[in-house]
Amino acid sequence: MNTNMTYLVTGAAGFIGSALAKRLLIEGNKVITIDNLSTGFETAIPEGVEFFKGDCQDYSIVKQLEKYSFDAIFHIAGQSSGEISFDDPVYDLQTNAQSTLLLLKLALKTNCKKFIYASTMSVYGDQPDHKVNEEAMLKPKSFYGVGKVASEHYLRIYQQYGIQSTAMRLFNVYGPGQNLKNLRQGMVSIFLAMALNDKTICVKGDKNRFRDFVYIDDIVDAFINSLELNTPVFKIYNVCSGIKTTIETLINSILSNIQKNINVEYSGSTPGDQFGIYGDNTLIKKDLNWSPKISFMEGISNMVNWASNLK
Amino acid sequence: MNTNMTYLVTGAAGFIGSALAKRLLIEGNKVITIDNLSTGFETAIPEGVEFFKGDCQDYSIVKQLEKYSFDAIFHIAGQSSGEISFDDPVYDLQTNAQSTLLLLKLALKTNCKKFIYASTMSVYGDQPDHKVNEEAMLKPKSFYGVGKVASEHYLRIYQQYGIQSTAMRLFNVYGPGQNLKNLRQGMVSIFLAMALNDKTICVKGDKNRFRDFVYIDDIVDAFINSLELNTPVFKIYNVCSGIKTTIETLINSILSNIQKNINVEYSGSTPGDQFGIYGDNTLIKKDLNWSPKISFMEGISNMVNWASNLK
Numbered sequence: 001m002n003t004n005m006t007y008l009v010t011g012a013a014g015f016i017g018s019a020l021a022k023r024l025l026i027e028g029n030k031v032i033t034i035d036n037l038s039t040g041f042e043t044a045i046p047e048g049v050e051f052f053k054g055d056c057q058d059y060s061i062v063k064q065l066e067k068y069s070f071d072a073i074f075h076i077a078g079q080s081s082g083e084i085s086f087d088d089p090v091y092d093l094q095t096n097a098q099s100t101l102l103l104l105k106l107a108l109k110t111n112c113k114k115f116i117y118a119s120t121m122s123v124y125g126d127q128p129d130h131k132v133n134e135e136a137m138l139k140p141k142s143f144y145g146v147g148k149v150a151s152e153h154y155l156r157i158y159q160q161y162g163i164q165s166t167a168m169r170l171f172n173v174y175g176p177g178q179n180l181k182n183l184r185q186g187m188v189s190i191f192l193a194m195a196l197n198d199k200t201i202c203v204k205g206d207k208n209r210f211r212d213f214v215y216i217d218d219i220v221d222a223f224i225n226s227l228e229l230n231t232p233v234f235k236i237y238n239v240c241s242g243i244k245t246t247i248e249t250l251i252n253s254i255l256s257n258i259q260k261n262i263n264v265e266y267s268g269s270t271p272g273d274q275f276g277i278y279g280d281n282t283l284i285k286k287d288l289n290w291s292p293k294i295s296f297m298e299g300i301s302n303m304v305n306w307a308s309n310l311k
Numbered sequence: 312m313n314t315n316m317t318y319l320v321t322g323a324a325g326f327i328g329s330a331l332a333k334r335l336l337i338e339g340n341k342v343i344t345i346d347n348l349s350t351g352f353e354t355a356i357p358e359g360v361e362f363f364k365g366d367c368q369d370y371s372i373v374k375q376l377e378k379y380s381f382d383a384i385f386h387i388a389g390q391s392s393g394e395i396s397f398d399d400p401v402y403d404l405q406t407n408a409q410s411t412l413l414l415l416k417l418a419l420k421t422n423c424k425k426f427i428y429a430s431t432m433s434v435y436g437d438q439p440d441h442k443v444n445e446e447a448m449l450k451p452k453s454f455y456g457v458g459k460v461a462s463e464h465y466l467r468i469y470q471q472y473g474i475q476s477t478a479m480r481l482f483n484v485y486g487p488g489q490n491l492k493n494l495r496q497g498m499v500s501i502f503l504a505m506a507l508n509d510k511t512i513c514v515k516g517d518k519n520r521f522r523d524f525v526y527i528d529d530i531v532d533a534f535i536n537s538l539e540l541n542t543p544v545f546k547i548y549n550v551c552s553g554i555k556t557t558i559e560t561l562i563n564s565i566l567s568n569i570q571k572n573i574n575v576e577y578s579g580s581t582p583g584d585q586f587g588i589y590g591d592n593t594l595i596k597k598d599l600n601w602s603p604k605i606s607f608m609e610g611i612s613n614m615v616n617w618a619s620n621l622k
Binding site: 089090093094097098101102105135137138139140141142143145146147149150153154156157272 | 400404408416452453456460461464467468583
């Protein structure tokens with residue numbers, strides 16, 4: 001990859017933004033971030049990152065970045081839980097869609113030609129039980145998913161101004177660095193935190209639901225590879241393993257890595273929860289030469305080790 | 312239709328909201344409106360309508376309506392030009408999407424079970440040259456279209472709370488009452504105003520572009536019929552004639568009704584303009600027993616007569 005570049009990574013106090021910022025710094029680039037610290041932690045912002053505290057949907061914050069000349073903008077910030085989006089849908093729209101408008105305008109004003117966006121598999125909603133590809137009809141089930149759909153449309157509209165955008169539809173991201181204190185965001189981190197803290201995993205929903213899990217390092221790789229994309233048009237990629245993993249399998253994998261007796265209880269459901277989804281990664285493999293390197297078993301083992309050592 | 316009902320019609324100072332409110336009043340119902348008068352006129356609000364001045368995306372305004380018990384909410388208000396949405400995309404998101412969230416919340420709070428929404432053919436963007444139906448992939452080309460897409464998703468999500476919503480995807484609406492002072496909104500009214508005032512019609516874009524025109528009275532009929540829909544699920548309908556009319560045909564129709572020499576000049580283009588679109592109205596014919604009653608020739612003649620007598 002290129003070095004000595006200047007990148008904006010919004011949300012560098014969060015799980016994904018922090019990992020991406022760290023990688024970009026290590027490769028010898030300058031990184032600037034905006035983060036409101038609403039769910040992220042200032043301590044997670046890698047040393048060396050220039051930090052602007054505030055909302056990406058706040059023009060007075062975004063305006064301060066007009067002095068930079070960014071080689072690319074990675075827009076990662078935003079409320080990231082479907083469930084939590086039901087608490088305050090208006091806030092969710094602002095954090096997940098209005099923010100994108102302001103940052104695209106910033107890109108235009110500062111002559112930044114590349115915009116990479118953390119979208120989500122939540123844009124799909126419930127789909128037939130086969131690998132979903134990027135052409136599927138979008139039926140988001142949460143307000144969170146709706147804001148991400150709107151942002152994707154904004155990226156497409158902005159391509160007429162010469163800004164090449166890429167929407168990375170992230171499937172279930174997990175790994176070291178995920179917030180174990182937030183029991184409403186991140187399926188793996190929620191179950192793992194319950195297992196370590198309470199010795200009981202309470203699952204809201206069916207054990208036969210399924211997901212497609214992707215390890216944080218692979219996610220960072222995908223973002224980095226997207227910088228090499230040489231096209232003027234808006235692109236959308238599923239960032240996923242292509243492997244269907246049930247909730248039951250996930251829980252068994254966590255349990256097999258923990259040397260304790262853990263109860264598992266199933267009850268209720270979660271607002272905006274998709275029953276099952278896994279993705280087709282043909283397109284990202286072909287265009288970005290990306291495929292996940294960390295298997296689910298290895299990733300869960302790494303994450304349990306990391307979490308156990310935190311205690 | 313039912314009488315003695317209480318309806319909220321947002322945007323009753325505007326072209327469509329005003330016509331709908333008038334019809335509902337004539338049928339013996341109570342009508343309340345919110346309008347910010349940003350493009351509508353207070354004089355267009357039919358006498359007898361209770362008027363709250365302000366934005367539908369402003370919670371302090373919407374909250375004042377919690378004292379009512381609405382039989383249905385018709386959400387018609389909102390910036391309605393694709394072109395104008397490029398001036399201030401953030402405002403457009405608020406007026407066209409955030410407003411819907413607040414009104415859906417109002418519906419939930421006041422136990423209103425029916426929500427009818429003025430969506431648009433702009434959600435489709437460019438489509439292959441055949442009648443577009445409601446299942447088409449959405450690729451809006453304007454920020455206006457994106458806000459409408461988001462709102463449709465919100466309506467679908469809210470069906471789980473027992474609110475039956477209907478999105479009416481209005482194609483090119485025209486007719487008496489349309490604002491002849493706004494030269495950036497409403498294809499028919501723009502060309503007609505130019506013809507009457509300037510003796511030159513300046514067309515931004517190709518004469519072979521095409522649209523599907525629907526007369527205002529037919530639009531009102533469609534909204535009224537939607538009240539009879541008996542289903543718990545979210546519905547989407549194209550409100551269109553199914554007839555493809557080119558810009559050239561539209562202009563010739565206007566000219567043939569005006570006894571003056573008018574120049575026509577073609578140049579440039581309009582941001583977010585769709586090249587051509589016309590709709591399939593099979594679904595609304597079947598479910599709502601609706602079809603347009605006013606032919607294009609009759610409608611244009613009515614409108615030219617109306618506009619000529621204004622002068």
